[in-house]
Amino acid sequence: MFLKKQFGCDYTIALAGNPNVGKTSIFNNLTGMHQHTGNWPGKTVSNAYGMCEHNGKNYLLVDLPGTYSLMSNSAEEEIARNYICFGNADICVVVVDATCLERNLNLVFQVLEMTPNVIVCVNLLDEAKKKSIEIDLDKLSKLLKVPVVGTIANKPKTLKKLLEVIHSTLTDSKKDTSSVSLPITYDKKVEDYINVLEGDIKDILPSTKKYLSRWIALKMLDENSSINDALKSNLNIDLQNDVYIQEKIDKIKSDLENENLSLSSLRDKIVFNIMAKAEEIRKETCTFADSKYNLKTRKIDKILTSKKFGIPIMLVFLAVIFWITITGANYPSRLLSDFFGFIQDKLLILFDNLHVPSFWTNILIYRYVSDCYLGCVCYASAYGNLLPVIYFA
Ligand SMILES: Nc1nc2c(ncn2[C@@H]2O[C@H](COP(=O)(O)OP(=O)(O)O)[C@@H](O)[C@H]2O)c(=O)[nH]1
Ligand SMILES: [Mg+2]
Numbered sequence: 001m002f003l004k005k006q007f008g009c010d011y012t013i014a015l016a017g018n019p020n021v022g023k024t025s026i027f028n029n030l031t032g033m034h035q036h037t038g039n040w041p042g043k044t045v046s047n048a049y050g051m052c053e054h055n056g057k058n059y060l061l062v063d064l065p066g067t068y069s070l071m072s073n074s075a076e077e078e079i080a081r082n083y084i085c086f087g088n089a090d091i092c093v094v095v096v097d098a099t100c101l102e103r104n105l106n107l108v109f110q111v112l113e114m115t116p117n118v119i120v121c122v123n124l125l126d127e128a129k130k131k132s133i134e135i136d137l138d139k140l141s142k143l144l145k146v147p148v149v150g151t152i153a154n155k156p157k158t159l160k161k162l163l164e165v166i167h168s169t170l171t172d173s174k175k176d177t178s179s180v181s182l183p184i185t186y187d188k189k190v191e192d193y194i195n196v197l198e199g200d201i202k203d204i205l206p207s208t209k210k211y212l213s214r215w216i217a218l219k220m221l222d223e224n225s226s227i228n229d230a231l232k233s234n235l236n237i238d239l240q241n242d243v244y245i246q247e248k249i250d251k252i253k254s255d256l257e258n259e260n261l262s263l264s265s266l267r268d269k270i271v272f273n274i275m276a277k278a279e280e281i282r283k284e285t286c287t288f289a290d291s292k293y294n295l296k297t298r299k300i301d302k303i304l305t306s307k308k309f310g311i312p313i314m315l316v317f318l319a320v321i322f323w324i325t326i327t328g329a330n331y332p333s334r335l336l337s338d339f340f341g342f343i344q345d346k347l348l349i350l351f352d353n354l355h356v357p358s359f360w361t362n363i364l365i366y367r368y369v370s371d372c373y374l375g376c377v378c379y380a381s382a383y384g385n386l387l388p389v390i391y392f393a
Pocket of ligand 2: 023024025066
């Protein structure tokens with residue numbers, strides 16, 4: 001409400017999504033602004049605001065930081081999560097990368113649990129076409145139970161379609177936002193515990209935020225402490241000190257203990273359900289013209305991220321990086337030294353033959369050439385020292 005008044009607009013549209021899926025490109029092309037686009041994660045760390053007009057209505061677009069999840073494990077995730085949950089946007093457009101839909105669906109599921117008005121924007125369709133990936137957008141829309149639009153960020157025609165879908169979703173008077181059916185159902189045990197908590201949470205929430213009850217229940221099962229702080233500061237609700245809800249959480253914990261389980265085992269079930277659903281939807285909606293496409297990368301991914309090989313491979317990489325930093329860097333350093341020594345000798349002979357005064361020989365050869373050498377070595381060693389930092393980042 002506050003933002004709408006401040007910017008004098010009719011509707012607020014949030015743009016959420018993984019990093020590098022084209023949120024800022026869509027934002028810039030729709031608003032005519034020039035926010036930086038880039039191709040590394042975590043670049044957009046605050047919300048950017050811009051206006052655009054369509055069908056006589058003014059829209060305020062909010063470009064949220066790119067995140068892979070909304071668990072609030074980082075500043076970006078917290079900013080995006082708080083805006084989606086408490087920012088009162090009229091629509092949240094989740095931008096996904098058409099070339100890797102499955103990975104992006106994790107965030108789509110999370111946003112669907114947080115807000116009722118969601119549109120999924122499948123961007124980078126041109127890149128998907130290059131890789132012979134076809135996505136059945138209608139089927140995706142049916143499976144996700146929300147409108148889906150395909151876009152190419154720099155093609156105005158596709159963005160116009162996006163605005164049309166936003167407009168029709170906003171003016172769809174028949175839409176019931178109080179109980180939207182979600183595409184994902186968790187393991188029976190998880191669903192049972194959500195039901196145990198959801199009623200009480202719903203009673204505490206203000207009428208405009210009842211929708212959040214299921215997601216909050218899920219986060220409580222996930223022992224996500226930052227949700228309490230967010231609820232306190234945005235809705236003035238303190239679940240941590242709510243006796244009824246804490247009693248129920250304790251009961252759930254003791255039930256689980258009796259079965260030799262814990263809340264973290266529920267978390268594993270939740271993650272497994274999300275991954276399985278994402279894979280199922282990708283299989284039903286994406287077709288690869290080349291059936292072997294991605295096969296090699298997937299195989300490598302499976303090995304590199306497996307429990308068995310992931311950590312040993314990481315340790316080997318780290319050992320190699322430390323070796324390069326401590327010992328390996330000496331080899332190029334020696335080569336550089338030989339190279340500049342060779343140039344220095346040749347120049348000394350040349351200057352001698354030309355009878356250049358020793359003053360200039362000192363400045364131009366002894367100082368300048370050795371400075372070049374030192375510069376190269378410093379640059380190489382600084383880069384070498386940065387390698388472990390780059391790896392960890
Ligand atoms: N080919 C192609 N490139 C795109 C498209 N959308 C964005 N990009 C490029 O993808 C990169 C990341 O885009 P950006 O808007 O910064 O993504 P963000 O991190 O989600 O905000 C930039 O180099 C864009 O030019 C698209 O639809 N097609
Ligand atoms: Mg961006």
